[in-house]
Amino acid sequence: MTKTELIHQIKSKNSYLCVGLDTDLKKIPSHLLKGNDPIFEFNKQIIDATVDYAVAYKPNIAFYETQGSKGWDSLQKTIAYIPNECFTIADAKRGDIGNTSAMYARAFFENMSFDSITVAPYMGKDSVEPFLQFDGKWVILLAYTSNSGSSDFQKLKTDNMPLYEQVISTSSQWAGDDKLMYVVGATHSEEIKKIRSLVPDNFLLVPGVGTQGGSLKEVSEAGLTKDVGLLVNSSRGIIYASNDADFAQVAGQKAKEVQQEMMSYIELYC
Amino acid sequence: MTKTELIHQIKSKNSYLCVGLDTDLKKIPSHLLKGNDPIFEFNKQIIDATVDYAVAYKPNIAFYETQGSKGWDSLQKTIAYIPNECFTIADAKRGDIGNTSAMYARAFFENMSFDSITVAPYMGKDSVEPFLQFDGKWVILLAYTSNSGSSDFQKLKTDNMPLYEQVISTSSQWAGDDKLMYVVGATHSEEIKKIRSLVPDNFLLVPGVGTQGGSLKEVSEAGLTKDVGLLVNSSRGIIYASNDADFAQVAGQKAKEVQQEMMSYIELYC
Numbered sequence: 422m423t424k425t426e427l428i429h430q431i432k433s434k435n436s437y438l439c440v441g442l443d444t445d446l447k448k449i450p451s452h453l454l455k456g457n458d459p460i461f462e463f464n465k466q467i468i469d470a471t472v473d474y475a476v477a478y479k480p481n482i483a484f485y486e487t488q489g490s491k492g493w494d495s496l497q498k499t500i501a502y503i504p505n506e507c508f509t510i511a512d513a514k515r516g517d518i519g520n521t522s523a524m525y526a527r528a529f530f531e532n533m534s535f536d537s538i539t540v541a542p543y544m545g546k547d548s549v550e551p552f553l554q555f556d557g558k559w560v561i562l563l564a565y566t567s568n569s570g571s572s573d574f575q576k577l578k579t580d581n582m583p584l585y586e587q588v589i590s591t592s593s594q595w596a597g598d599d600k601l602m603y604v605v606g607a608t609h610s611e612e613i614k615k616i617r618s619l620v621p622d623n624f625l626l627v628p629g630v631g632t633q634g635g636s637l638k639e640v641s642e643a644g645l646t647k648d649v650g651l652l653v654n655s656s657r658g659i660i661y662a663s664n665d666a667d668f669a670q671v672a673g674q675k676a677k678e679v680q681q682e683m684m685s686y687i688e689l690y691c
Numbered sequence: 692m693t694k695t696e697l698i699h700q701i702k703s704k705n706s707y708l709c710v711g712l713d714t715d716l717k718k719i720p721s722h723l724l725k726g727n728d729p730i731f732e733f734n735k736q737i738i739d740a741t742v743d744y745a746v747a748y749k750p751n752i753a754f755y756e757t758q759g760s761k762g763w764d765s766l767q768k769t770i771a772y773i774p775n776e777c778f779t780i781a782d783a784k785r786g787d788i789g790n791t792s793a794m795y796a797r798a799f800f801e802n803m804s805f806d807s808i809t810v811a812p813y814m815g816k817d818s819v820e821p822f823l824q825f826d827g828k829w830v831i832l833l834a835y836t837s838n839s840g841s842s843d844f845q846k847l848k849t850d851n852m853p854l855y856e857q858v859i860s861t862s863s864q865w866a867g868d869d870k871l872m873y874v875v876g877a878t879h880s881e882e883i884k885k886i887r888s889l890v891p892d893n894f895l896l897v898p899g900v901g902t903q904g905g906s907l908k909e910v911s912e913a914g915l916t917k918d919v920g921l922l923v924n925s926s927r928g929i930i931y932a933s934n935d936a937d938f939a940q941v942a943g944q945k946a947k948e949v950q951q952e953m954m955s956y957i958e959l960y961c
Contacts, residue, residue: 443791483787483794489767489802490760497759516811517753517784518838521713524753532759541786543813543833545840563813568788570815573861574854579847584854591843 422536422557424599424648427508427624430476431649435684438676439477439510439626440467441656442499443484448661450668460488460495463668465502467660470673474680477652478503479510479626500533508652509536510561510626516541516548523551530555537561539604539626542588546595553596560601564589564616567606567629585612589619598622605644607635607653613643624650631658637679641686649691655679692806692827694869694918697778697894700746701919705954708946709747709780709896710737711926712769713754718931720938730758730765733938735772737930740943744950747922748773749780749896770803778922779806780831780896786811786818793821800825807831809874809896812858816865823866830871834859834886837876837899859889868892875914877905877923883913894920901928907949911956919961925949 431437444460453459468478480499485492503509511529515538516522522540529535530552537559540549552560565575565585575585582590589603598620605616607629616625625644629635630653637653644651659679663671701707714730723729738748750769755762773779781799785808786792792810799805800822807829810819822830835845835855845855852860859873868890875886877899886895895914899905900923907923914921929949933941 445794481787481791481794483785483791483798487794487798487802489798490763493760493763512787514787514811514814515753515784517751517782518836521751521753524715524751524757528753528757528759532757541784541811541813543811543844544784544836544838545843545845547838547840549840566788566814568814568817570817570819573815574813574858575815577849577854577857579849579854584844584847584849587847588844 422508428648430506434474434476435687436474436476436680437649437651437653437683438475438679439479439652439654440471440475440659440676441654442478442480442660443656445484450664450666452666458495458498460492461498464499466669467672468503470669471659471676472504472507474676477508477510479512479654482511482513497533500535511535511538514539514541514563516544518544519547519551522548526552526555530558539563542592549592549595553600560596561626562588562592562601562603564603565605565609565612567608567633567635571606586619589616593620602626604628607640608633610636610639610643613640617644621646624652626652626654628654631655637682641690645686645690647691649687692778698918700776704744704746705957706744706746706950707919707921707923707953708745708949709749709922709924710741710745710929710946711924712748712750712930713926715754720934720936722936728765728768730762731768734769736939737942738773740939741929741946742774742777744946747778747780749782749924752781752783767803770805781805781808784809784811784833786814788814789817789821792818796822796825800828809833812862819862819865823870830866831896832858832862832871832873834873835875835879835882837878837903837905841876856889859886863890872896874898877910878903880906880909880913883910887914891916894922896922896924898924901925907952911960915956915960917961919957
C-alpha cells in the first residue's frame with residue numbers, strides 16, 4: 422500500500438485506529454471453540470464489526486505461532502480476509518542477518534501479502550534492508566516501546582541522545598517516509614514531540630493506549646500531522662470488550678467510540 | 692537441559708560444534724525435492740551424519756516460517772528427531788512485551804521442546820523474563836552479532852562502554868549462567884576476551900565462522916574456559932558442503948574436521 426492510499430483511507434474513515442488481533446484461545450468466547458478454526462472465526466467477526474472504524478489490522482504473530490502449523494493457517498486465512506483497503510501489519514518484531522531477514526520478508530510480504538512488518542533494530546542496517554526491497558511494503562521499526570523494559574536500553578545516552586533517538590536518526594537515512602514507520606509507545610507521549618522533530622513526515626505506530634495506560638488524547642496532541650501521521654493500536658480494549666455471544670457487536674461499538682474521539686482530534690490538529 | 696548435562700556431552704564428544712539447520716529448498720540436493728517433506732528429510736540425514744561430532748543443532752526459524760504451515764510441520768518433526776542428548780536452539784531472535792514473549796516461550800519451549808531460544812534485547816527486561824520462567828530452558832541473548840550492521844547500534848558508547856557490553860552487564864543480573872548465554876559473532880574475536888571478563892562462566896554462542904569470515908582458532912583462544920563455555924555454529928560450511936547425493940556424508944566429514952580441530956583447542960585451553 423502506498424502512503425497516499427493509506428492517507429486517503431484515513432481521511433475517508435476519519436480514523437487512525439489499528440485493531441490488534443492478539444487472538445488467544447483462552448480469551449475468546451467459549452461458543453466459538455466448537456468450530457473448526459475458532460481463531461479465524463473470531464477474527465472474521467471482529468473484522469466485519471470494526472472495518473468501518475479501523476484503517477489497519479495488526480495480528481500479533483506470537484499468538485498464532487503458539488498454535489503451531491494450525492495457527493499459521495489461521496493467520497493466512499485472516500490476512501486473506503482483511504479487505505484490501507485496510508493496512509495490514511505483521512507484528513512480528515523480526516530482525517536477523519541479511520539472508521535470514523530476506524527469508525522473513527518473503528514469509529510475510531510474499532506468502533502472506535502483509536503490507537508491513539515490525540522489525541527490531543538491534544542488528545542494524547543489513548538486518549533491516551531486506552524488508553525494504555519490496556515495492557509498496559513497509560518496515561515499522563521499534564524505536565521507543567510501550568513496556569517498562571524500554572528504559573533498560575532504549576533510554577541509554579549515546580552521543581548526547583537516547584538510543585531510541587539514535588535509532589530513528591540513523592535509520593531514517595535507510596529509507597524514506599514512504600517505506601518506514603516507527604513504533605513509539607503511547608506511554609511516552611511527552612517524547613513524541615521530540616520524535617516528531619526528527620521525523621516530521623513518518624507515520625508512527627503507537628501501541629499502549631488502554632490496558633497499558635497511554636492516553637489517546639495526549640498521543641494525538643503530540644503526534645498528529647497534516648497528513649495525520651499516526652496509527653494508534655488498540656488490542657484487548659476492543660477485541661475482548663465482551664466475552665459473550667455479543668463480542669463482535671461490542672467490539673464494533675468500542676471501535677466506533679475510539680473512531681469518534683479520533684475524528685475530533687483530526688478536526689482539531691490536521 | 693542443565694548446564695552440567697551440556698558440559699558432560701561436550702566433554703564426551705570433545706566438541707563444541709553447533710550445526711545450523713538453515714535448510715533452504717533452493718539449496719538442498721534436487722533428488723530430495725520429489726519426497727513428501729524434503730526439508731525434514733534433508734535435516735534427518737544431516738543429523739544422522741553429524742551427531743557424533745556436534746553437540747547442538749540450531750534450526751534458523753526464518754527458513755521454516757517462509758514455508759508457512761508446512762514449514763512449521765517440518766520444524767516440529769526436526770526437533771522431535773534430534774536426539775535428547777543434543778542441545779537444541781531455536782534461532783528465532785524473538786522479543787516483545789511480556790504477555791507476547793510468554794506466547795513465544797510456549798511456542799518454542801512447550802509445543803516444540805527446544806532447549807533454548809535466541810532473544811533480541813532491545814525491549815529490555817520484561818521482554819526477556821518470560822523466557823526465563825521455564826526449568827531447564829535457556830535464553831541466548833543477542834550481544835555483539837556477526838553481521839556488518841552490528842556496528843550501527845551495538846558499538847555505540849553508553850556510560851563509557853559499548854551498548855553490547857551494557858546489554859551483557861545489565862542482563863547478567865536477570866539470570867545466572869545456568870539459564871543465560873550470549874550471542875557473540877566470530878568476527879569479533881578480539882572483543883571476546885573483554886566479554887569473558889564480564890561473564891566468565893556464561894556460555895557464548897558464536898556464529899560467523901566460515902562463510903562470514905570468523906576464525907575458529909581465534910575464537911577458541913579468546914573464549915574457551917575450563918568448562919569449555921563456547922558453542923561455535925557452522926551452517927552453510929557443513930550442510931551445503933556438497934549438493935549431490937553424497938551431501939550427508941560430506942557434511943559428516945566436514946563436521947568431523949571441525950570437531951578434530953576443536954578437540955585440539957580443548958586439550959590446549961580447557
